Amino acid sequence: xxxxxRENPTVKFGNFEIGRIPRIVGTVHLKxxxxxxxxxxxRDIVDILELRADRLHEEGREVVANSLTEMKQFQxxxxxxxxxxxxxxxxxxxxLELFRELIPEVDAxxxxxxxxxxDEVIKIAKSHNKSVIISEHNLTETPPDDEIEKxxxxxxxxxxxxxxxxxxxxxxxxxxxxxxFTLKHSRExxxxxxxxGDLGTNSRIIAPLFGxxxxxxxxxxxxxxxxxxxxxxxxxxxxxxx
Numbered sequence: 001x002x003x004x005x006r007e008n009p010t011v012k013f014g015n016f017e018i019g020r021i022p023r024i025v026g027t028v029h030l031k032x033x034x035x036x037x038x039x040x041x042x043r044d045i046v047d048i049l050e051l052r053a054d055r056l057h058e059e060g061r062e063v064v065a066n067s068l069t070e071m072k073q074f075q076x077x078x079x080x081x082x083x084x085x086x087x088x089x090x091x092x093x094x095x096l097e098l099f100r101e102l103i104p105e106v107d108a109x110x111x112x113x114x115x116x117x118x119d120e121v122i123k124i125a126k127s128h129n130k131s132v133i134i135s136e137h138n139l140t141e142t143p144p145d146d147e148i149e150k151x152x153x154x155x156x157x158x159x160x161x162x163x164x165x166x167x168x169x170x171x172x173x174x175x176x177x178x179x180x181f182t183l184k185h186s187r188e189x190x191x192x193x194x195x196x197g198d199l200g201t202n203s204r205i206i207a208p209l210f211g212x213x214x215x216x217x218x219x220x221x222x223x224x225x226x227x228x229x230x231x232x233x234x235x236x237x238x239x240x241x242x
Contacts, residue, residue, distance in 0.1 A: 008211060011162055028056070136165050
């Protein structure tokens with residue numbers, strides 16, 4: 001069985017359309033991964049690159065800037081992500097200033113739903129006509145259905161172009177619930193859904209079939225539990241998507 005492109009709502013990262021078919025995001029969180037990008041881009045393994053500035057900053061502030069310069073040469077969309085509590089230990093003011101520097105140079109940003117600086121980051125991104133991914137990560141469980149619905153509602157009211165929900169899978173029921181949520185809402189709003197942990201690994205392939213518009217893969221080393229390599233993602237999704 002193969003799946004046709006959906007009539008889902010779309011978002012633009014620059015001139016690149018997100019929504020009708022799933023796109024593969026390659027997460028760059030190590031300086032050493034940059035050397036692998038030419039082959040991945042040439043073979044169309046990745047559609048989008050994610051600059052994990054929080055992780056790269058551990059190797060030095062200049063590594064963030066140099067990595068972005070190298071990534072921009074491939075002329076594919078770039079998402080800037082600066083997580084709090086992962087990688088470099090930013091103060092919120094520092095994190096805001098780095099977002100302020102990066103936003104003009106990238107196509108989209110990812111900011112946590114609960115971040116203190118969320119509204120200011122969104123305001124800056126919108127002023128530069130950049131797309132906004134608002135994300136929620138639950139590293140211990142998949143919340144009840146009503147809580148997931150609330151997360152989506154708050155994300156949309158905050159100004160999300162795409163809502164990203166990543167939750168830890170403790171059972172097959174968790175996977176089924178999040179996939180039903182994805183199928184229901186992806187026809188109305190651009191969504192990314194991910195299930196973390198060993199049980200959630202296959203969600204990287206399954207979620208796009210239910211309408212998740214982006215699937216994140218690693219280049220050299222996983223960034224999140226259950227993450228697949230971009231090459232594996234590409235090979236699997238080719239089996240099901242036209």
